[in-house]
Amino acid sequence: MSASGWVNDIVTDQSSTSDDVQQSSYYLVCEDNLTFLESISDDSFKLIVTSPPYNLGKDYESRMSVDEYVELQSRTIRECIRVLHPNGSICWQVGNYVDNGEIVPIDTILYPVFKSAGLKLRNRIVWHFGHGLHCTRRLSGRYETINWWTKRDDYTWHLDPIRVPSKYPSKRYYKGPNAGKVSGNPKGKNPSDVWMFPNVKSNHPEKTIHPCQFPVELVERLVVSMTDKGDKVFDPYMGVGSFAVAALMHGRVPYGCDTVPEYVEVAHHRVIELLKGTLKTRPMGKPIYDPAKPNGGHG
Ligand SMILES: C[S@@+](CC[C@H](N)C(=O)[O-])C[C@H]1O[C@@H](n2cnc3c(N)ncnc32)[C@H](O)[C@@H]1O
Helix, strand or coil, rough: CCCCCEEEEEEECCCCCCCCCCCEEEEECCCCHHHHHHCCCCCCCEEEEEECCCCHHHHHHHHCCCCHHHHHHHHHHHHHHHHHHEEEEEEEEEEEEECCCEEEEEHHCCCCCCCCHEEEEEEEEEECCCCCCCCCCCCCCCEEEEEEEEECCCCCCCCHHHEEECHHHHHCCCCCCCCCCCCCCCCCHHHHHEECCCCCCCCCCCCCCCCCCCCCCHHHHHHHHHHCCCCCCCCCCCCCCHHHHHHHHHHCCCEECCCCHHHHHHHHHHHHHHHHHCCCCCCCCCCCCCCCHHEEEEE
16 A cells, blocks of 8 residues: 655745755655565665664564564565665664563674675664663663665765764874874764764654654764765665655655555655755754753753
């Protein structure tokens, strides 16, 4: 069932905030991802970014054995690899499957699926956030991982758009041929493979009806560093379309599917709000709220 179809060449009104979203195409449908992928040609997408179900028995999934889960994920992953551009990246964002207090880190059970298909793991980004369930018989979980895989060594990669401010921007070489010159990159430093920003809980500006949205900033960082303007980006488990918002904000073309009609509807709504310039998102790079600082450190 398709909640909508192609929605092409949307031209925004004057209230739009960014040139990148002035002329935008997007394709978001209500469909099982394996069915959706049947219609996609090989090598289509420069970036595939997703957060699949974790087999936790949420409303949108049926709980199954770990072997069945890996088999189902493998089918989607193999199809994603087929439609990935040769210079493209796959970012699989996962946490833990939990069974009776025992945790199974999902990236460890999916690692062999990607590796045996010939992909190379470039980073296992640890995304740390401050809120979640409080555990009593083990430590409370406060991170998930984004596993960045590529097909080849010449993958698209731009570090500059995701640089963060250097800790000591005026630090200088104190000896050698460059003595006295600033030692760091004036554009900022590499953000490292540990990322810290809030997860989408009830007071987050991006919160919708979905129980497990990822923040737009998470996708923005991947989109601007791993794709070029005009590239196609795909999310096979798109939920309420956070990936589409991030892709359109930066002039990329999002393709996504989800099996729950209400989520697809919200995804469309968010995209339309974005194109009108009225969607609220947490800005990329905004400092984490710190109660010890005046105004939480938000200026
Ligand atoms: C963890 S959520 C993704 C949320 C998304 N990242 C967002 O920001 O809204 C996983 C999603 O996968 C969807 N889903 C589960 N099985 C699917 C399938 N076979 N094909 C497409 N979507 C599926 C669920 O409905 C759910 O919305």
